[in-house]
Amino acid sequence: MDDLRDLYQQVIFDHYRKPRNYGPLPHANRQAQGFNPLCGDKVTVYLDVESGAIRDVHFEGSGCAICTASASLMTETLKGRTPDEAEQLMEHFHAMVTGQGTNEGLGKLEVLAGVREFPQRIKCATLAWHTMKAALENAAQPVTTE
Incomplete structure (x- = not known):
């Protein structure tokens, strides 16, 4: 089990040090901002949604x-999915990190399952996901975890 935990930590730090899909998306047609005042995390999510798909x-x-790795992994996971699939994935991910669901079907996102052992970090792991949902809904107000 320690080997698996070490592997998960390596993946998290890799996505933290070299986040995927980082930076503005010039052709984005939806975006939202999110803020976690407890940890100081700030995230902007950009989406290009066309023909019913991200x-x-x-x-x-x-x-x-945790916040950066979660956002990076989220971007890799959402490409090609429908908005409904993205919201279902968000719910499944949230259930996993809060200990109310399983890791099944989450693929690489499983590396963040250990967050459930640190309740104060759940908001860090879910900020990008809540921000993504706000972007899908074209929310005008920034998302906050408080």
Whole structure:
């Protein structure tokens, strides 16, 4: 089990140090901002949604390792999915990190399952996801975890 935990930590730190899909998305047609006042995480999520699918997704901002890794993994996971699939994935991910669901079907996102052992970090792990949902809904107000 320690080997698996070490592997998960390596993946998290890799996505923190070299986040995927980081930076503005010039052709985004939806975006939202999110803020976690407890940790100081700030995230902007950019989406390009066309023909009922998320064609591209990027993020930018500043945050802790958990927040940045979660956002990076989220961007890789959402490309090609429908908005409904993205929201279902968000619910499944949220259930996993809060200990109310399983890791089944989450693929790489499983590396963040250990967050459930640190309740104060759940908001860090879910900020980008709540921000993505706000972007899908074209929310005008920034998302906050408080």
